[in-house]
Amino acid sequence: MPDADLDASLHLWPNLNAAHPSTGLLLGNGASRALWRPFTYFSLFEEAQRVRHKPLSLTDQALFKSFGSELFEPVLSALNTTVRINAALAISSSAPLNRYYAIKEALIHAVRSVHIPWRLLPTATLQLINSELRNYHSVYSSNYDLLCHWAASHAPEGFQSLFNDDGDFDVRHTRGTGTRLLYLHGGLHLLKQQDGSSRQRSASGSQLLDGFAVNTPGDVPLFINESNSDDKLKAIRSSDYLSWCLGELAGHQGGLCLFGQHLGASDRHLLEAIKQARPAHLAIAIRPLSEASIISQKQHYTQRFADAANIALHFFDASSHPLGLCDLEVPVPVPIRKRR
Known part of the structure; x- marks a missing residue:
């Protein structure tokens, strides 16, 4: 060596x-x-709890706790599966879909709080x-x-x-x-x-950051956080x-x-x-x-x-x-x- x-x-x-x-x-x-x-990735989950605009609610946090993980992808994927199963079984509950969008929205605001804006990149x-x-x-x-x-x-x-x-x-x-x-x-x-x-x-440029979690229902942002x-x-x-x-x-x-x-x-x-x-x-x-x-x-x-x-x-x-x-x-x- x-x-x-x-x-x-x-x-x-x-x-x-x-x-x-x-x-x-x-x-x-x-x-x-x-x-x-x-760019500090030590806890995006914690960042999503304290962002000013639409942070993770206590109900959302309970979902993460039930998974024993702070990863967003498996929680969002599970909610997406639940929505599809409810639709197939004609179950009218809107709670899973509401939580799906709420968590995605908290995620996008958390990422925006740490990510460099496109306009600032020379x-x-x-x-x-x-x-x-x-x-x-x-x-x-x-x-x-x-x-x-x-x-x-x-x-x-x-x-x-x-x-x-x-x-x-x-x-x-x-x-x-x-x-x-x-x-x-x-x-x-x-x-x-x-x-x-x-x-x-x-999407390209600023659109990739501004709307990364705004996509077709059922799609999940593919990244593994802390x-x-x-x-x-x-x-x-x-x-x-x-x-x-x-x-x-x-x-x-x-x-x-x-x-x-x-x-x-x-x-x-x-x-x-x-x-x-x-x-x-x-x-x-x-x-x-x-x-x-x-x-x-x-x-x-x-x-x-x-x-x-x-x-x-x-x-x-x-x-x-x-x-x-x-x-x-x-x-x-x-x-x-x-x-x-």
């Missing part, structure tokens, strides 16, 4: 990538927060992200925000599409060549349909798209760059997928806050891969990577800070 001494030194990304190129990029919440500080930032993503064959993201999707849509040439002309996920009809964007935990631009299949929304790893894995296995994406990570070939991905306990399923892939090496971004912080972060990752001695770990300064540049961060307007 090249960095086994665990000192406070860090490679510069251009030098490291030249010596040990990465064919894949795994993005985590830290990558999104480098651009927009409010074109130059979209171009920079777009250009950097093109340097990899596969980009795996555990974030459900719209940053990568917006950036790729800014200039779609050079990116593969995993969805057919109708927007349905069908890996047999991959279109185009170049970089693949795989959203391991789903995204605000994705939907789970009544039959369990996945599709990509046709929860433990077991709950996330269960939700992933229930989706054709998400299970395929995780399988692709587990089969990744070549070097893999980790940027903003802590691989904490809640993402143990991602850690196991990486170990299964046994990439040629891992290039891991670290924020150089202090010497003690650098060593602590190195220890964290070294411990995570202690039983994978065949995977070489290389650590680099996150600020030397295009996605970690200091001037990439978008200032948060004061009214947004006050609202939070």
Whole structure:
């Protein structure tokens, strides 16, 4: 392991990538927060309870408690199934449908409270992200925000599409060549349909954020918010798209760059997928806050891969990577800070 001494030194990304190129990029919440500080995914469920406009009611919260989970997708899917069963049995109760829409509305307001508005994203930032993503064959993201999707849509040439002309996920009809964007935990631009299949929304730009939960009755936003790893894995296995994406990570070939991905306990399923892939090496971004912080972060990752001695770990300064540049961060307007 090249960095086994665990000192406070860090490679510069251009030098490291030249010596040990990465064919894949795994993005985590830290990558999104480098651009927009409010991107904190520690508890979207709690955010949905305290938003000013139509938060989760006590009845809604009781539904989540009955599932023993804070994931929105399984609760919404269960309500959707209940609505259809009631219709088939001629049961006239409107409560399930009312709760279905109420929870979706609370969800959209919670996401809006942490997500960067489309109007604040500079074109130059979209171009920079777009250009950097093109340097990899596969980009795996555990974030459900719209940053990568917006950036790729800014200039779609050079990116593969995993969805057919109708927007349905069908890996047999991959279109185009170049970089693949795989959203391991789903995204605000994705939907789970009544039959369990996945599709990509046709909206673009600000419409993707403003109306991501306003869609055909029965469709559920396909993304996995904060929860433990077991709950996330269960939700992933229930989706054709998400299970395929995780399988692709587990089969990744070549070097893999980790940027903003802590691989904490809640993402143990991602850690196991990486170990299964046994990439040629891992290039891991670290924020150089202090010497003690650098060593602590190195220890964290070294411990995570202690039983994978065949995977070489290389650590680099996150600020030397295009996605970690200091001037990439978008200032948060004061009214947004006050609202939070």
